[in-house]
Structures are given as C-alpha cells and as structure tokens.
Amino acid sequence: MLYNMKNLLAVARKNKFAVPAFNISSHEILRAVMETCRETESPVILEIHPVEIEHLTDSYIDTVKKAAYEAEFPVVIHLDHGETVYDVMRAIHNGYTSVMIDASKKSYEENIRQTREIVNLAHEVNVSVEAELGTIGAMNYSAEGGVDHVVYTDPAQAKDFVERTGIDTLAVAIGTAHGLYPKNFVPKLELKRLEEISRLVDIPLVLHGGSGNPDEEISRSVALGVCKVNISSDVKSAFFNECRRFFAENPGVYEPNEIFPSCIAAAKRVIKHKLGVLNTLGKQSLYR
DSSP states (O other), X not given: OBOOHHHHHHHHHHTTOOEEEEEOOSHHHHHHHHHHHHHHTOOEEEEEOHHHHHHHOTTHHHHHHHHHHHOSSOEEEEEEEEOSHHHHHHHHHXXXXXXXXXXXXXXXXXHHHXXXXXXXXXXXXXXXXXXXXXXXXXXXXOTTOOBSXXXXXXXXXXXXXXHHHOOSEEEEOSSOEESOOOTTOOOOOOHHHHHXXXXXXXXXXXXXXXXXXXXXXXXXXXXXXXXXXXXXXXXXXXXXXXXXHHHHHOTTOOOHHHHHHHHHHHHHHHHHHHHHHTTOTTGGGGGO
C-alpha cells in the first residue's frame, strides 16, 4: 500500500509510535527492508538520497513502486535531503510520495522561502513535504552529509517555521549525527529541547542520524513526539560487514546468489531490531 507521509505519520502520531525511514541504496537492502516489514506486519518509509538515485538511476524507482503497491503494509517513498527544486521535481516525476527540502544551511528567512516554494509545488500533487531546522552533525562519510558544528533547533523558531511554511513534517536537531559514531563515543540527545519543540509544534517530528544512538534515548524521543527516524548507516554497516566476512572466507565466489543471502539476513536482523525500538512492529493493522 503506497501512502504519502502526512497520512502515514498521522496514524503513528496518534498511536505513539515512529516509522523508520531506511535508505535503500541497493536492491539487496530494499529486499531486506521489504521482507522484514512483511514478516513483522510493519509500516515503513523507503528513503532515497539524491546521491543514491544517481547510482541507482531513475528506472530503479519502477521496481520500488511495484514493491510498494504490492505490499500489504503501508509504504512511503521519500526523497532524503533534497537541496534543489531539481531534486524535488525529479523525485515527484519518479513517483515519490514525499520529499524533503533541506535548506537548513541557509539563513532562516531563505530556509522559509525555499521550503514554502516546495510546499506550494508538492501539495498540488498530494506529495508531503519535510524540512529541517537546525543542522545535523556528521561523524564520517555518509551520503546524507552533515556539518561539523551542530546548530540545535530553537523551539520558538520551530513553531514560527512550521506556521509560515505549511510543511507536513519537521526534522529537528537535538544532537544526532549522520554516519557511525566513533568507538567509545556515546551521543547524548537533548530530550528536554525535543519535549519543548513537541509542545509548540503541531506536526510529526523527524529524527535524522538515527544510527548508533542508545535505544532507550530513541524510544524516549518517540514518546516525546518523533514519528519518523532516519536509519542508514546501521543497516549498511551490518550488510557490508557481512559481505567482508563472506569474501574473507570465500575468496573465489563471484555469484550474487551465493554472496548476498547472508548479507541480506544480517541487514534484516538490524531492521527488525529498529522496528522494535520505534514500537513499529505489527502496526500494519492500524491502517486497515
């Protein structure tokens, strides 16, 4: 079942759970996500960054849409961190049901201007819009990018931003970062800030950089109003670590059907765990 983000997260917000947004940068990871959500009867967001679609090519979205239409659980196809009108229009043309316009590195007024422009375009064709206020950190290389110095979301400014732009979801900066955290580094989320934002803003909130954070903090953020959590590095690292292990033990193997099954299984274990942390397991039934 193909949904837009607004309708998907309205149910999540009402029922106090979040939906994970997994970056599907390969067919194998798409398969891992869809199989796990089918097995657990869980809604999901399939997220694609502009860098990822350059690798996948536009024709790949036909495969993604077919998988979404045939699924018995709710699915959103979402543009992750679009920075230009081109990124957004390309996504809408390809059939995404939700887009993110990320002008968070611009001035506040320019962020509002660019975001409102995208809202006006996307809402005409029933596509939801996510925007970001504040900046997400970057721990290492990731397609999603980030900044060295995090600018935390100001609660009062968040209220003004939502009212002036008409967005459907807001990504907030409360201390997360894209990529994997260094060994022995424990991130600390500003949950009091999140609580204040949630009190002032009447739309679902989004947490970017959802890999590597303590499960209890992520679960707490869901209780405080986060309805979408972006997860990329945790799934990719599990998948490719298993690839490395497989090749180390099987250096002569080159057939994809021999290489990828254990990698997909490794990714599925992480995906199922994240669904549990976000209280998403079994929530398909709420959409009937």
